[in-house]
Amino acid sequence: MSGGSSLFSGFRVLGLYSNHVPHVVRFHKKHREFYLVTAVGKCFHTYNVSRLGIVAVSNSLPDDITCLAADRMLVFAASGRVISAFARNKEVVMCYCGHRQEVRVLLPLGDQLISADSGGDVIVWDVQGGEVYLRLEFDPKTFDVSAMMHPSTYLNKVLLGSSQGALQLWNIKTSKLLFTFPGWAAGVTTLQQSPAVDVVGVGTAAGQIIIHNIRLDETLMIFTQDWGPVSSLAFRTDGPPIVVSSSPQGHIAIWDLEQRQLVAQQRHIHSTAVAATTFLHGEPLLITNGADNGIKVWLFDQEGGEARLLRSRQGHSASPTTIHHHGNNGKNILSAGQDGTLQSFSTVHDRFNKNLGHGSINKKKEHKKKKGLSYEELRLPAITAFSSTATRQSDWDGIVACHRGHLAATTWNYQRCTMGAHHLHPPSPRRDIVATAVEVTSCGNFALIGTSCGRVDIYNLQSGLHRGCYGDDEKAHNGTIQGVATDTLNQLTLTTGCDLLLKFWRFKSRKQEEQLKLNATPAKMMLHRESGMLALALDDFTLLIVDIETRRIVRKFSGHRGNINDMTFSPDGRWLITAAMDCTIRTWDLPTGCLVDCFLVAMAPVSLSMSPTGDFLATAHVDSLGIYLWTNKSLCGPVGLRPLPADYQPSVETLPGVTVDVHEHEMKSEEADDTYKSAQQLGAELVTLSLLPESRWKSLLYLDEIKRRNKPVAPPVTSVAAPFFLPTTPGLTPRFASSTTNEQEAQSKVLRWGSLFQNSEFSSALLSALESGSFEHPLHLLKDCGPAALSIEFTSLTSEGGGANAHLLAFIHMIDSMLSTGRDFDLAHAYLALFLKLHLQSLSQDAPAMAALLRLSSRLEAVWMELRALFDQSLCLLSYTKSALL
Incomplete structure (x- = not known):
């Protein structure tokens, strides 16, 4: 017998932002915004740089991502020997298979993608078709490709760097080696294009930063950092001639290319190696990420050339060991990790996270740091x-x-x-x-x-x-x-x-x-203060429940096959949830003394905490940097809990992943704005009100009073008549007549019979809608009219006003159509009230119109009975809730 959890379902994970894979920065022309892509295990996250808010999470790949790259439309992620192309930062649209070893370097170049693996193969792919355009094979013992770069303005040229120190310039279109640079007796770790054409920055494993002109094969300057290999380089492009280098110790060095000297150094910007540094184009902003699960944006506005931290997203750099909810609202989780930090993670939004530090x-x-006392x-x-x-x-x-x-x-x-x-x-x-x-x-x-x-x-x-x-x-x-x-x-x-x-x-x-x-050594103790129940976890994998009022053991549970790491009570004290090294999370029902839920996880849980509001269960796991949230299904609907047998075999529940916050304004897709549009009608039994202001329909029943109140004191001033040579068409809204008639008709003084009736646009649209059965157009015309214009339009529907009896019947059918669809419920009643006030006497003498009115009356009564039942049910529920709270 096996099954998943009937009580909890995975919701999301908190505190995962980045790993050791270098990030990628993209610029979206339509949004005019920079986006940051970081790898987290088997998927990657996309953040907007302006707020570091997450905007997209990709689908998972079979293996962990080893490197990232991006062009204008796609994000490329290498996982093992396979390269996947993602569209809209989410779906895999193309896979490139052909490498025999693990892919470790990617470089998009126009319609092509260049990839290099650890076995010495460099493959040029056609991005659209997925075919291999060119394959270059290198001997890893003599030229092991460790870095790639496309020099600016060099058409179809790629510069390859090797771990042996040499560089090669290739033409990928003709498959020719153009030039070989002997190097600087140290392996190349990174290559970066400078703002100047022909000049590139080369970082080596010996800590050297070489500024080299590849056209003249001339080294312009060399810097050396004392912290080991150069993990990344970034050139500032907003004016000042600055290059930033990073190290595996988590430090960055800022170099002035004009003065050829070190401007500043900032230590421990990351607690682990800096994976990548990138300057935003034309802005004094530097983005860094590292294996310490952190993303940071630095602003260069300090005197002396240093940068200050502008915004960041930082999680634990080592797995959390103890978590607890803080406060009574259940929105904040305190977490202590093996990295020595105490942090607070918000279940609402990442911007409410707090880092209480080491x-x-x-x-x-602390002031003695500069006197020789080390940071550690x-x-x-x-x-x-x-x-x-x-x-x-x-x-x-x-x-x-x-x-x-x-x-x-x-x-x-x-x-x-x-x-x-x-x-x-x-x-x-x-x-x-x-x-x-x-x-x-x-x-x-x-x-x-x-x-x-x-x-x-x-x-x-x-x-x-x-x-x-x-x-x-x-x-x-x-x-x-x-x-x-x-x-x-x-x-x-x-x-x-x-x-x-x-x-x-x-x-x-x-x-x-x-x-x-006690029968065994206690390993953990927890008290539920509201119910007075004390839970004890013993070393023999059993659980004891002690009532502190009677001071007696009231329950004893057994079933775990490993050390019990942590336990938590539900807010009402009914459930005890335990986590053990056997990778199970079990829920015990205290009133019945039974195991009611059990499920397996891939990594052993080390700590857990139930929200004070009972909506989420938070768990922390071995070798995982995140805090995982599980939804309590019992709050969303009825959950059938029954005692589980002793031989119950739980199934593995997948740990939840990162979800994008739907409250974020930046949730729009980068390639297309997938803005949700509400349906015109939510349900057949419901009604929908119009979005018009109340003054447009509520004042229709008081038009006579409004006209008396707004009657002008002085007589109105007559407007200047239009010249006789500018003919106008009859109607409520005067318009100039188009010269479509021939000259003989224009000169004739005999009026046609139809020209005496002033049919407005609404009257014509109403008759056309009666034939077609769709009243969208006349209803749209009415919505654009004010109360006075509506009164004139409704008055002109009778023969005295210039209309015909067919207009009255068409108007009744329009109201019936509005009530049948349930849309614009307030407008339908307001229009019908004014219509009956104006034409009730004429309608009583028209048999077809009276029959239509009787059908409309029965529909009105049926709709109102349904609405009144819903109102009564809601009021009853509200009264019951208020009485329960009192």
């Missing part, structure tokens, strides 16, 4: 556990964390996004004692810290002062503290340790009241 040993020592020596190791509350975060620090191998716990301020003011250092006689558990009370005033020697100390968060410890001999347990918890009212403290005991303490007096003996 912990430091002593903030007062100031950092604290990764956070192993933390606790937070939003109750008093506006007044003082609301987050407390303990670090790997350290006794002191650190405080953090969520609103200021910085490390807090206090280091909570429990007294300890030995240096090998470390903090193992931490808890912040629900009031936000106190923090409890458990250590590996069995102490549990309490601190005041406002002042950072020590307020005491639990236990008569200053030891709460005879072993490492595995968990600390406090209830909602700060009356009870619960602790558990490696001595197989669960102890209950009075919070204020710190006196022990009771203890429970």
Whole structure:
């Protein structure tokens, strides 16, 4: 028996932005905006540079992407030996297969694509057809292609760089080697075209930046950076002669080509190697990305030539280990990673993300960085556990964390996004004692810290002062503290340790009241304060549920086949969700004591957290940098949960991917604007109102009163008559007559019979619509008229007004058509009310019109009965909701 999760479905992943693959920058002429493409595993993301908002996510490829390239229409991604061309940043429209080794360099060139693999093959592809236009084979031992570039104004020419140091200029149309550059005794890592024609920048594995003229084969200047190989080069194109080089240590160097000197250097702009640097054309903006899962945009407006960070998207550079929801709205997730950072990810939008930074040993020592104290020596190791509350975060620090191998716990301020003011250092006689558990009370005033020697100390968060410890001999347990918890009212403290005991303490007096003996060593403890249920995960892979009121074990669960890494309660306390090293996520129903949901994931989950609103489950996994969100299906509809058998075999659920925020204004496609257009009618049982202002239809029933109120005091001034030689056509709107009649008819003084009737455009369109059955055109004409014009048009429908009885019948059919489609419901009733007010006496003497009116009356009654039923249902539901809230 097997199946997927019946309770959770994958929604999206947070915190994934970039990896070690160099990014690609594109310019969209229609949008007049730059777009950034970065690789993330098996797919790539597209961001707009103006806001770094994600606009597209590509479909996944079978393997991880190894390199990227882009031209005006397509994005090319190499995955293993296959190159895929993506249109609209999403769909694969062409695959290029022919390489025998992994593709590692791509270069679009007009209608052709040039690719090089690790086996020495360089293939020129026809982009449209996918055929091989040219194949060049190199011996990797003598010329291993490591970089490619198309020199500007060099038609059909490609410059190839090798890891041996030599460069070759090829004509790909004639398949001829034009010139060989001997190189500079170091492997070529990158090639970049400079703003000057014939001049290219060459980065080498020895850290040299060579500015070389390829037409004259003359080296203009050479720079050397001290940080190892040059990972990328970027030339500034908005005026200043600047070139930027990057290194695998995460630093960049800024060089002045006129002064031929180093202008500035900026260290640790990325915590890992800088994958690529790109200057936007004609702008002082530099884009960098790295393997630390970060994208950054730098603005060059500082004195001395340095750049400042303009905007960024930064996730964890190492996998997160502990995640918790912060606050009661469920929109923010605090995450501590192995990279030593504490970050907050928003489930609403990336612009609300926060990076609280790294912990430091002593903030007062940070000014000593320039005195020889290294950057790494100031950092604290990764956070192993933390606790937070939003109750008093506006007044003082609301987050407390303990670090790997350290006794002191650190405080953090969520609103200021910085490390807090206090280091909570429990007294300890030995240096090998470390903090193992931490808890912040629900009031936000106190923090409890458990250590590996069995102490549990309490601190005041406002002042950072020590307020005491639990236990008569200053030891709460005879072993490492595995968990600390406090209830909602700060009356009870619960602790558990490696001595197989669960102890209950009075919070204020710190006196022990009771203890429970456990069957195995506890590994994790979590308290659901609202229900008073305490969950314990033991080393024998079992779970215990303890009621802190009766202080008895009320439930025991078993089924995991690996260490239980984390657990979380649902907001109502009904479910306990656990994650273990057996790669399963299980949901236990506490009232029935049964397993109701279980599913497998590809990577073992290390931490999870249920939203306080119950809408999302957040998980973190081994060797994954993202935080994955799962939708709670029970909030969207009825979910049939039944106890799962003991031999239940769960199936693997695919981890969710990145989704594009539909609230983003930039969600339009780059190649086509796929703007959603609402349907004219949503459903047959519903009605749709017009978008006209109320003054256009609501005042139709009060036209007489409006005319009396707006009656002019002075008589109207007659307009100057048109010259006699400019004939006009009869009608409500005077128009000059076209000279289509012959001269004899124009000179005749005998009037034709039909010229006495002034048929307006609406009257003519109404008769034509009666024959065709489509009333779109006359209705469109009415929508353009004001209340006074509508009154005149409706008056002229009778024979006294110049019309005929057929106009009345056609108008009734138009109203019937509007009611049958359900569109423009407000206009239909307003038009019908004015029409009956003007022509009710004439209609009573016309048998066909009366029959049509009777049919229209029955349709009106049926439509209103349906609407009234929907109104009553909505009002009843609203009243019930209001009474439940009260």
